[in-house]
Amino acid sequence: xxxxxxxxxxxxxxxxxxxxxxxxxxxxxxxxxxxxxxxxxxxxxxxxxxxxxxxxxxxxxxxxxxxxxxxxxxxxxxxxxxxxxxxxxxxxxxxxxxxxxxxxxxxxxxxxxxxxxxxxxxxxxxxxxxxxxxxxxxxxxxxxxxxxxxxxxxxxxxxxxxxxxxxxxxxxxxxxxxxxxxxxxxxxxxxxxxxxxxxxxxxxxxxxxxxxxxxxxxxxxxxxxxxxxxxxxxxxxxxxxxxxxxxxxxxxxxxxxxxxxxxxxxxxxxxxxxxxxxxxxxxxxxxxxxxxxxxxxxxxxxxxxxxxxxxxxxxxxxxxxxxxxxxxxxxxxxxxxxxxxxxxxxxxxx
Amino acid sequence: xxxxxxxxxxxxxxxxxxxxxxxxxxxxxxxxxxxxxxxxxxxxxxxxxxxxxxxxxxxxxxxxxxxxxxxxxxxxxxxxxxxxxxxxxxxxxxxxxxxxxxxxxxxxxxxxxxxxxxxxxx
Numbered sequence: 001x002x003x004x005x006x007x008x009x010x011x012x013x014x015x016x017x018x019x020x021x022x023x024x025x026x027x028x029x030x031x032x033x034x035x036x037x038x039x040x041x042x043x044x045x046x047x048x049x050x051x052x053x054x055x056x057x058x059x060x061x062x063x064x065x066x067x068x069x070x071x072x073x074x075x076x077x078x079x080x081x082x083x084x085x086x087x088x089x090x091x092x093x094x095x096x097x098x099x100x101x102x103x104x105x106x107x108x109x110x111x112x113x114x115x116x117x118x119x120x121x122x123x124x125x126x127x128x129x130x131x132x133x134x135x136x137x138x139x140x141x142x143x144x145x146x147x148x149x150x151x152x153x154x155x156x157x158x159x160x161x162x163x164x165x166x167x168x169x170x171x172x173x174x175x176x177x178x179x180x181x182x183x184x185x186x187x188x189x190x191x192x193x194x195x196x197x198x199x200x201x202x203x204x205x206x207x208x209x210x211x212x213x214x215x216x217x218x219x220x221x222x223x224x225x226x227x228x229x230x231x232x233x234x235x236x237x238x239x240x241x242x243x244x245x246x247x248x249x250x251x252x253x254x255x256x257x258x259x260x261x262x263x264x265x266x267x268x269x270x271x272x273x274x275x276x277x278x279x280x281x282x283x284x285x286x287x288x289x290x291x292x293x294x295x296x297x298x299x300x301x302x303x304x305x306x307x308x309x310x311x312x313x314x315x316x317x318x319x320x321x322x323x324x325x326x327x328x329x330x331x332x333x334x335x336x337x338x339x340x341x342x343x344x345x346x347x348x349x350x
Numbered sequence: 351x352x353x354x355x356x357x358x359x360x361x362x363x364x365x366x367x368x369x370x371x372x373x374x375x376x377x378x379x380x381x382x383x384x385x386x387x388x389x390x391x392x393x394x395x396x397x398x399x400x401x402x403x404x405x406x407x408x409x410x411x412x413x414x415x416x417x418x419x420x421x422x423x424x425x426x427x428x429x430x431x432x433x434x435x436x437x438x439x440x441x442x443x444x445x446x447x448x449x450x451x452x453x454x455x456x457x458x459x460x461x462x463x464x465x466x467x468x469x470x471x472x
Contacts, residue, residue: 001376003431004424008380019387026390037401039471067400075391079398086398239470295401 025078029071031096034080034088035285037292038065040269043245043252046238047115051231051257059263061252062298063245064271066288070100084325085291097148105158107241109142112159113221114242115235117274118249120222121339123229125278126257133257134230137222141176143193145217149208156193156203162218163192163200176218183207183214191216222276231257244283246274247302250339251346262346269293270302270334270342272314278339280304286314287321294327302342305335357443364438365429373432377424385417407463414455418448 005012040062069076070091080086095103116137123135141162146153164174166189167182183189188206191214195201205214226232233253248270255262271289273281282304283289293301305315315335322329336342361370392413396406422444429440 001372001379001428004373004376004380004428007427007431022387022391026387026394034398036398039401041471067397069397072398073394076394076398079395083399085401292401 025074028074030074030077031091032072032077032088033091033095034067034069034072034076034086035288036067036069036080036083036086037288037295038067039292040064040296040298041238041240041245043249044256046236047118047233047249047253048236049231049233049253049256052259055256055259055261057255057261057263058265059261059299060267061248061255061263062267062269063240063248064269064289064292064301065240065242065245066285066292068285070095070103085288087285087287094145094147102146102158104241106144109144109159110243111238111241111245113142113223114244114246114273115249116221116223117276118246118253119224119229119233120276121274121278122250122253122257125339125343126254129258132230134228136225136228138225140221140223141218142221143216144219147208147211147213147215149211150215151188151205152203155201156216157195159196161194163194165189165191176220179214179218189214242283243273243281244271244285244289247272247280247304247336247339247342250274250278251302251342254339254343262343264346264349266299266349267297268300268302268346269296269298270300270336272302272304272336274339280306280336280338280341282306282312282314286317287324290318290321290327290333291325293332294325299332300334300346301332302334302336302345304337306337354443354446357439357446360438361440361443364433364436369429369432373425373428376428377421380424381417381421384420388413388417403467404463407459407467411455411459415448415452418451418455422448 042060042062044057044061069080072080072088077088080088098106120135120137123133127133127135143156143158143160143162146156146158150156162176164172165179165183167173167179168185171182173179173182188204190202190204192200192202205216207214248268251262251268251270270293271283271286273283275281286303290301290303303314303318305313307313308316310316315333318333319329321327322333334342334345336345365373389410392406392410396403399406422441426440426444430436
């Protein structure tokens with residue numbers, strides 16, 4: 001060791017500053033996000049239904065993921081600029097205040113609730129054809145957003161269930177839409193939550209003086225009752241978060257429930273969130289998802305199309321992305337506004 | 351294999367275990383200093399260009415070969431600096447070792463490609 005150090009000392013001395021600088025570039029995070037193409041994941045590898053086990057599914061139904069790097073290092077940011085396929089921009093909006101860990105928590109909460117929505121919509125649709133199928137669900141109001149001024153910020157986690165609060169005149173308010181009207185007389189109120197471990201806790205939340213808000217966003221979700229559902233389904237743990245696989249998850253689950261094979265031997269992919277009424281919602285990172293679909297040579301790619309006049313409509317964005325990268329969208333890029341639209345399109349294929 | 355065993359015997363006769371461990375440790379230390387930023391940089395390249403994952407996997411295996419080579423070169427250098435007059439064909443011995451370690455890296459790479467990555471990428 002001593003001999004080597006002595007022998008290479010001039011080189012070590014010369015390289016020590018560039019070496020430390022390189023480390024700085026490798027570790028210094030910047031307040032940007034980078035979206036890059038990712039891949040496609042067969043829904044079957046994540047969700048399986050204990051039904052129709054003998055049914056032969058000839059094609060595949062896959063959700064599309066992109067790689068979204070929040071606060072990349074300086075090195076990652078520089079790397080991203082070498083390809084037209086990547087998109088980098090400043091983190092804006094509420095996400096700018098969240099840590100990367102919090103963004104991941106939101107992403108997994110989105111994904112979890114999206115799978116529940118997909119199961120509900122797919123089972124309800126399949127129920128029309130097969131009365132044997134049973135779907136039952138319950139409501140749960142969960143913490144979906146936190147402002148920096150939220151009291152007890154660190155105690156309240158994303159995904160914690162809102163139970164009730166003690167409102168004006170000591171009234172118990174368990175309807176999250178009635179929080180505003182029932183918290184007019186004071187600035188602080190006691191909120192009750194249930195965390196992921198099932199423990200109930202309460203915190204006195206104080207309104208922010210500037211905004212007159214508590215700084216907490218609550219959202220109503222419908223979650224599957226796993227006790228009563230028939231047939232049962234299994235969900236594998238996954239490293240991919242976000243709600244954008246909702247439409248494709250719904251299609252794949254539906255295909256597992258019905259006798260007919262809706263894939264018709266095709267490699268089907270797509271993107272779009274699913275709402276409880278079966279309508280499809282917008283997603284982000286359209287350009288990278290289109291490139292991902294193109295690189296993976298899919299036969300059909302479903303994309304939300306909700307407005308011809310909205311510039312940032314996903315389908316219109318997708319067409320612009322195709323034009324930018326010289327991709328011909330004919331025959332495989334399919335605009336849809338609902339789960340039914342996707343089913344109708346597949347039913348119309350030879 | 352016999353030639354390898356003979357070379358190991360020669361090396362052990364020529365150098366004390368303290369000299370050998372000091373050389374290996376020094377080489378490992380400096381190889382690690384090179385490897386850490388290199389592997390972090392590659393991990394970050396992979397994160398940005400994930401869609402070329404197979405290509406990066408091959409590159410990582412090649413980088414591991416290179417680090418293996420650097421480690422053995424540095425070990426050789428350390429031993430030669432300790433005993434410049436040594437007649438043992440150390441490099442020949444190290445070629446055998448590098449081949450064995452490189453095969454290990456290829457096996458690890460194949461496990462990643464066909465088992466671990468398909469599990470993680472869902």
